[in-house]
Amino acid sequence: MTSTTILAEGGNSLLIPALPDLVWGTVAFVIVAISIYKLAWPTFMATLDERAEKIEKGLHAADAARAEIADQRAGLEEEIRDAHRDAEQIREKANAHAKAIMTDAQSQAHTSADQIIDNAHRRIAADSDAARRVLRAELGVLATELATRIVGESLTDSELAQRVTDRFLDELEASTPSAPQEA
Template sequence: MSSVTSLLLPLATTAAEEEGGSNFLVPNATFLIELLAFGIILAILGKFVIPPINRAMTARQDAIRKQFNDLESAKSDAEKAEHEFKAQIADARHEAARIREEAREQGAAIVAEMREQAQAEASRIVEHAQAQIAAERQQAVATLRAEVGSLATTLAGRIVGESLEDDDRSNRVVDRFLADLETLETSQTAGQSGAQ
């Protein structure tokens, strides 16, 4: 631009000197040259400078619009992902609560089953112990009968002064003695329960 002005300026000064001065109201050659240079500069700017600037500005505006659109879509995607995450957390909490409840129910069922097994085992042990006690009692009664019978026979023989070696007789005496003993024991326990 300055090169065009520097080329045209000497021409304008020589034309002004030839005419004999410059008249402000009437355009002279300098004014016309400056007007011509301004038009050329405007044409050059309009043809070569302004279109690339406009293209760059349009491209920049398009890029900004695209970034805004991308930002909006990213924001909506983030909100969607957040909602999905919250839904998954809620589902996981419900699932954990369900699993805890199932575990609690299974634990209660196991405890009840173990309690039943323990009660059954305890009942079996008690029945076995009662059967064993009954058997031992029968054995003790049989042993006691034999020993008491022999002692009673010997003692009665000494008191009476004759031998009571007859087995049938001694067995009857022993049985009667033990029956009397059981009757006495039964009446004493009935008397104690009535007194309480």
Template sequence: MNGMVLLAADSGSDPNPLLPEPYDIFWSAVVFIVVAVVFYKYVVPRLSKVLDERSEKIEGGLEKAETAQAQAQETLAQYQQQLADARLEAARIREEARTQGQQILAQLRAEAQAEADRIVATGHTQLEAQRQQIVTELRAELGHTAVDLAEKIIGQSVADEAKQAASIDRFLAELDLQAGIGVGR
């Protein structure tokens, strides 16, 4: 066996260890071409199909996302419009309530003023009635006192009722006349 190794070593020039033998290159090329044909015939179409499906899904997802975003923007705009409308309605209701409150307050004030005026008028009427009653009582008492004084001064009885009444009325009329003249000064 040693002889064969020596024979093979002597028969040719020094082979380059980095270059493969030609039959290795040939068979490697054949296997490469077969693998490349199988790869391009079966793997590349499936890979292209998968990539196309992915692209369609991505594009569909983007379209759905854009549609969803447009709907979200529209919903947001509607929400903002409803919120603005609600704020305007709340402001209108507040203003209406304020106006109604002022009207109710004015009405209550008017009713209170009317009630106060009625109470004052009733009080004036009662005071006038009481004043008239007191004046009547004072006149009667003053008349009796005047008759008693006259009896004491004259020393005789002034028993005639008609004369007493006439004397009392005359005396009171003179007092009223003097009071009127005294007030006019």
């Protein structure tokens, strides 16, 4: 055997096939390649195209979903801002209403207090007048008794007794300092 060529047992080279094997192998390869190209390749490409189309539709659907979510978020944010504005308006109205209620309550309290004070003044004046009348009558009786004891005679004449009593009270009122009277 030679060192440059490796030969098989029949004198053929192991690395280089015989010409009929090379021709028939090439023909078989071309037949298999053409049948794959004609039969399997279109199905494979259709499957790939279908998958690419599904992926593209999925991407478009995802983009549409993202856009819809963004729109919904924007709508929600706008609703939240509106809710905050509405809540602020409600708080302002409630504060204004509370202030109005407080003002009304204060004015009613002042009015009630003024009425109570006026009623108290009237009652005091009426009680003072009643006390003056009672005191005047009692003083009149005491003055008549005193005059009767001083004079030593009974004042049976009612007109005379009344005049003596009135004169005595007038002198008594003139001699005592007058107290300030409240209306």
